[in-house]
Amino acid sequence: MNPAQLKKITVKASRVTRKLRRRFDLAQSAMPLGGSKLRVGGASREAIALSLLTWFEVIGYTVLLEPDIALGKHQIGRSSYSDVVLYQRLHDALQKINPKKPDEAITAAIHQVTSTESSNLLENNRRFHTFLTNGVEVEYLYKEKIVHDKVWLIDTSNLLNNDWLAIHPLTVVEGSHVHCPDVVVFINGLPLAVIVSIQPSDEQATFKEGYQRIQTYIEQIPKLFSYNTFLVIPYGNRARVGTLTSDWQEFLPWRTIDGEDFPAKGATELEILIQGIFDKRRFLEQVLHLIVFEENGSSIRKKLLRRPFCTTQYPKKSSRQGW
Numbered sequence: 001m002n003p004a005q006l007k008k009i010t011v012k013a014s015r016v017t018r019k020l021r022r023r024f025d026l027a028q029s030a031m032p033l034g035g036s037k038l039r040v041g042g043a044s045r046e047a048i049a050l051s052l053l054t055w056f057e058v059i060g061y062t063v064l065l066e067p068d069i070a071l072g073k074h075q076i077g078r079s080s081y082s083d084v085v086l087y088q089r090l091h092d093a094l095q096k097i098n099p100k101k102p103d104e105a106i107t108a109a110i111h112q113v114t115s116t117e118s119s120n121l122l123e124n125n126r127r128f129h130t131f132l133t134n135g136v137e138v139e140y141l142y143k144e145k146i147v148h149d150k151v152w153l154i155d156t157s158n159l160l161n162n163d164w165l166a167i168h169p170l171t172v173v174e175g176s177h178v179h180c181p182d183v184v185v186f187i188n189g190l191p192l193a194v195i196v197s198i199q200p201s202d203e204q205a206t207f208k209e210g211y212q213r214i215q216t217y218i219e220q221i222p223k224l225f226s227y228n229t230f231l232v233i234p235y236g237n238r239a240r241v242g243t244l245t246s247d248w249q250e251f252l253p254w255r256t257i258d259g260e261d262f263p264a265k266g267a268t269e270l271e272i273l274i275q276g277i278f279d280k281r282r283f284l285e286q287v288l289h290l291i292v293f294e295e296n297g298s299s300i301r302k303k304l305l306r307r308p309f310c311t312t313q314y315p316k317k318s319s320r321q322g323w
Contacts, residue, residue, distance in 0.1 A: 086189035113131055173221075241273060
């Protein structure tokens, strides 16, 4: 990314941050007593969330705060806290992506995507990833004939046909468990990424805390992760990315934004990761080409294939500490 582009983006980010801070304050003050709080964990957690949401808005995502949704200011097509798929947004997006398909095909595809065939989370996740990359084979009755067709969940040729949304935080209820991941990223109403931020402290303990929180979420609200592509752990201005089967050592930073072999000057790890992975074009490339599942006996490993320029270590400076 050349200096002119970087300066332009930095100026835009500054404006977005000011707007978001006002929205944080308004949403917080408008919540009734006992309502959901944005400032969980204190000022540091709020600062991380603000930075995350700023960069998502800079790269063109719609950013919503859950208190605004709870107050009815935004409709997201979620009927209860147990819903992890935004059905109306999914339906609307699939109609736009598949304009020649009848509603019977769209409905059949949604039914397949949101139904589980296994009690094994990774099996469900692999099945969904196949739908995401290869489309959904559907069979439906249309004009008294059985029709075999395919419905696509994402549009790789026209990014504007996809619905890009980040929500902070997202309350999820499953059974007796209630959790609020800091940011959930939805593409076409499907929760493809979960971001769990932690308050900076001792760096080893902090990272393990974030990793352990993710494992608790996976265990207690697994339906959110049937659709998951990426898991992200930010703290302060640093960030790591992994998958459902990544051990804590396998959560790694993203080194560049747009493929240059050096980090953008002055950019933080968090900025680089959000822009480098969640840029709309690059995000779809990652999903389609850089996610693989490996079987070893009865176990499944989900891996993010990393291009060399994304993981090459750059010389450490005093402001950049290793993990």
